[in-house]
Amino acid sequence: MWDRGRPLARAEMNRADRDAKSLSLLCENLRIAMTRGQPSSFTIRKAQAEDARGILDCLETAFEPYRTSYTPAGFRDTVLTPETIHTRLATMTAFVATDGSGRVIGTVAGGTVDRSEGHLRGMAVLPHWQGRGVAEQLLTTVEGHLRSIGCSRVTLDTTEPLQRATGFYRKHGYRSSGKVGDFFGMQLFEYVKEL
Numbered sequence: 001m002w003d004r005g006r007p008l009a010r011a012e013m014n015r016a017d018r019d020a021k022s023l024s025l026l027c028e029n030l031r032i033a034m035t036r037g038q039p040s041s042f043t044i045r046k047a048q049a050e051d052a053r054g055i056l057d058c059l060e061t062a063f064e065p066y067r068t069s070y071t072p073a074g075f076r077d078t079v080l081t082p083e084t085i086h087t088r089l090a091t092m093t094a095f096v097a098t099d100g101s102g103r104v105i106g107t108v109a110g111g112t113v114d115r116s117e118g119h120l121r122g123m124a125v126l127p128h129w130q131g132r133g134v135a136e137q138l139l140t141t142v143e144g145h146l147r148s149i150g151c152s153r154v155t156l157d158t159t160e161p162l163q164r165a166t167g168f169y170r171k172h173g174y175r176s177s178g179k180v181g182d183f184f185g186m187q188l189f190e191y192v193k194e195l
Contacts, residue, residue, distance in 0.1 A: 058105065093111065105125065105126045109142070157189065177191065
């Protein structure tokens with residue numbers, strides 16, 4: 001290794017290696033400490049009307065980082081409103097993930113397009129619960145529900161800013177159908193999965 005034109009001595013290289021390993025260990029310990037004390041168990045259940053506020057809070061919190069990537073109308077339709085959440089709950093079967101205190105930490109809804117096709121909307125997980133299996137369990141639950149009512153295929157739509165979500169859906173068997181629609185001035189990409 002070189003430092004400003006002079007070779008680093010072996011002792012300096014060893015110290016740099018030790019410092020890098022120490023930093024790596026410190027980061028790992030910090031990650032463990034930050035997750036320690038956070039509950040890791042959650043429950044998935046069918047949403048009730050009284051879950052409306054929790055679902056709204058979950059959607060808004062999960063999608064807030066993408067607000068500026070959405071048109072105002074697209075964001076409002078995605079995170080719902082106190083008026084539109086009741087329509088969602090009446091026309092689709094919604095599921096929630098709740099933590100030990102009963103707080104909604106994740107949600108998804110599924111409904112039928114026709115007798116054999118279901119459609120998903122509103123998948124969201126609170127940021128500090130992401131990567132802990134919540135989305136996967138919600139997806140498994142809603143797909144199981146749709147399968148139980150006769151659906152053999154399920155679709156969902158996503159937008160370009162949601163690259164992490166798109167990767168998650170691909171990992172779980174969803175493929176682009178090639179359909180691109182308009183979502184309040186944004187492109188909406190359809191994904192499909194055979195159940």
